[in-house]
Amino acid sequence: xxxxxxxxxxxxxxxxxxxxxxxxxxxxxxxxxxxxxxxxxxxxxxxxxxxxxxxxxxxxxxxxxxxxxxxxxxxxxxxxxxxxxxxxxxxxxxxxxxxxxxxxxxxxxxxxxxxxxxxxxxxxxxxxxxxxxxxxxxxxxxxxxx
Amino acid sequence: xxxxxxxxxxxxxxxxxxxxxxxxxxxxxxxxxxxxxxxxxxxxxxxxxxxxxxxxxxxxxxxxxxxxxxxxxxxxxxxxxxxxxxxxxxxxxxxxxxxxxxxxxxxxxxxxxxxxxxxxxxxxxxxx
Numbered sequence: 463x464x465x466x467x468x469x470x471x472x473x474x475x476x477x478x479x480x481x482x483x484x485x486x487x488x489x490x491x492x493x494x495x496x497x498x499x500x501x502x503x504x505x506x507x508x509x510x511x512x513x514x515x516x517x518x519x520x521x522x523x524x525x526x527x528x529x530x531x532x533x534x535x536x537x538x539x540x541x542x543x544x545x546x547x548x549x550x551x552x553x554x555x556x557x558x559x560x561x562x563x564x565x566x567x568x569x570x571x572x573x574x575x576x577x578x579x580x581x582x583x584x585x586x587x588x589x590x591x592x593x594x595x596x597x598x599x600x601x602x603x604x605x606x607x608x
Numbered sequence: 609x610x611x612x613x614x615x616x617x618x619x620x621x622x623x624x625x626x627x628x629x630x631x632x633x634x635x636x637x638x639x640x641x642x643x644x645x646x647x648x649x650x651x652x653x654x655x656x657x658x659x660x661x662x663x664x665x666x667x668x669x670x671x672x673x674x675x676x677x678x679x680x681x682x683x684x685x686x687x688x689x690x691x692x693x694x695x696x697x698x699x700x701x702x703x704x705x706x707x708x709x710x711x712x713x714x715x716x717x718x719x720x721x722x723x724x725x726x727x728x729x730x731x732x733x734x735x736x
Contacts, residue, residue, distance in 0.1 A: 524674060558649065
């Protein structure tokens with residue numbers, strides 16, 4: 463190995479040894495996993511409409527199906543492995559919301575079913591619901607004025 | 609296998625690209641800021657509700673289908689859309705009813721499956 467004498471040489475060495483731009487790789491993984499989850503949703507949606515369901519109901523079926531799948535994968539401890547690899551790819555779709563409920567529900571089981579499972583279930587989902595629902599109420603109130 | 613023939617592949621591609629792009633925005637927030645994942649989810653759901661309320665998000669849904677509804681922004685947009693539709697039907701009270709009503713399936717499913725999963729699954733033992 464060559465001798466490191468200057469800061470410049472050191473920087474060059476660090477650049478060579480460190481993995482090349484992890485953010486690009488992270489974004490790529492998030493892109494295709496997230497896209498794939500949405501595509502699975504689209505296929506379920508198309509199938510429901512193909513079977514004669516109306517669009518709103520079909521959309522609800524998609525949510526429930528994806529939530530059920532992520533609950534299953536979370537309890538089998540598979541979801542966390544995919545999540546580590548995909549980052550926002552599994553976090554941003556509704557699967558991330560489901561995982562944020564199911565994961566603490568399992569983890570805090572030892573603290574009892576009422577305050578452990580029932581309470582800790584909403585550590586992440588609670589804020590999401592608070593801000594989501596509050597915003598929608600404000601939107602509704604504004605809509606009722608105009 | 610009539611269904612497979614009926615799949616609109618171009619629509620599926622638009623869905624894939626849009627869904628993936630929304631996830632990239634989340635990934636950049638994860639990597640480049642110190643925001644926790646909970647805050648990012650809150651940002652996404654709130655943004656979705658605002659864009660839904662302004663009627664902008666509907667264009668994305670028309671373009672990408674599930675690519676726009678499956679990400680959490682779609683959840684927010686659905687809340688806002690439900691609130692607006694309900695307000696049109698029953699007035700101000702609808703603001704409090706419509707949003708949750710439109711998203712009730714997803715919320716209830718997440719709670720129910722979470723509870724069932726906690727009954728069936730064992731907490732994983734953390735390796736030190």
